[in-house]
Amino acid sequence: MQNSPIGVFDSGYGGLSVLKEIIKVLPQYDYIYLGDNARTPYGNRSYSTIYEYTLQAVNKLFSMNCKLVILACNTASAKALRTIQQNDLPHLAPKNRVLGVIRPCVEILNEKTVTGHIGILGTTGTVVSNSYPLEIQKLFPHLTTFQEACPMWVPLVENDEYDSDGADYFVRKNIANLLSKSSDIDTIILACTHYPLMLEKIQRFVPNNINIITQGEIVAKSLENYLFRHPEMEKKCSKNKNITFLTTDSTENFNLQGAKFLKYYTKIEAIKIDLVN
Numbered sequence: 001m002q003n004s005p006i007g008v009f010d011s012g013y014g015g016l017s018v019l020k021e022i023i024k025v026l027p028q029y030d031y032i033y034l035g036d037n038a039r040t041p042y043g044n045r046s047y048s049t050i051y052e053y054t055l056q057a058v059n060k061l062f063s064m065n066c067k068l069v070i071l072a073c074n075t076a077s078a079k080a081l082r083t084i085q086q087n088d089l090p091h092l093a094p095k096n097r098v099l100g101v102i103r104p105c106v107e108i109l110n111e112k113t114v115t116g117h118i119g120i121l122g123t124t125g126t127v128v129s130n131s132y133p134l135e136i137q138k139l140f141p142h143l144t145t146f147q148e149a150c151p152m153w154v155p156l157v158e159n160d161e162y163d164s165d166g167a168d169y170f171v172r173k174n175i176a177n178l179l180s181k182s183s184d185i186d187t188i189i190l191a192c193t194h195y196p197l198m199l200e201k202i203q204r205f206v207p208n209n210i211n212i213i214t215q216g217e218i219v220a221k222s223l224e225n226y227l228f229r230h231p232e233m234e235k236k237c238s239k240n241k242n243i244t245f246l247t248t249d250s251t252e253n254f255n256l257q258g259a260k261f262l263k264y265y266t267k268i269e270a271i272k273i274d275l276v277n
Helices: 015-025 047-063 074-079 081-092 102-107 124-129 131-139 153-158 165-180 195-205 215-229 251-262
Strands: 006-010 031-035 068-071 097-099 117-122 144-149 185-191 211-213 243-247
Touching: 006 015, 006 047, 015 031, 015 215, 015 251, 031 047, 047 068, 047 074, 047 081, 074 081, 074 102, 074 124, 074 131, 081 097, 097 215, 102 131, 102 185, 102 215, 117 124, 117 131, 117 165, 124 131, 124 144, 131 144, 144 165, 153 165, 153 195, 165 185, 165 195, 185 195, 185 215, 195 211, 243 251
Parallel strands: 006 031, 006 068, 031 243, 068 097, 117 144, 117 185, 185 211
Antiparallel strands: none
């Protein structure tokens, strides 16, 4: 069968935390991970720019015979996914599919919360977009959401300071800000794929009675369920256990940074590509 990997896209490294969980649940498939590291971060860019960059990445993965692409990026999922699904797929590749990370995390909320008060910790871009509150309102209008932007958390991860004592100040501050907005918050979504690396530190400042939802495991289980419900797509995905890593920036940096997210699950030897030409 012609090689047809599952594509996984992120603006940088964070999506590797999602890929790691997908590999755990679905190790038999082939994957191509694409990080647009040369143009990261996406969060402070306009909707039109994020859409343009994300579409370029999706087209690149389609050109490499990926029939199914996961946008393992909250910003791309928030600001580009729906337009790509509704406007571009019908004429670009009507039989291909592009999925995001926001809806799977929202779909499980009703079974996680008792109080109906949901906290969201995310980047400034994700919080400003209101993507999570809007999606939650669509599916579960009885739930109430409270958000807190954590602009320092991603730089802490990417500069290897996420486990330092200095990181405690920002983690404690942002969590305290969020919890001050409602004493009834019983579920918190970590709405950034970098944040799982900080999970142990986050747990130290979150009361034990509050559920903490990380995206990787949920997205992996959602993908497994999607492939089960869509056998016509599942049959198209090749199963050789091959993983290819692509980056638009330095391969040396990608290999080094990426190892923090994937740990011992697979070795990274990235290939540099250009999305513009």
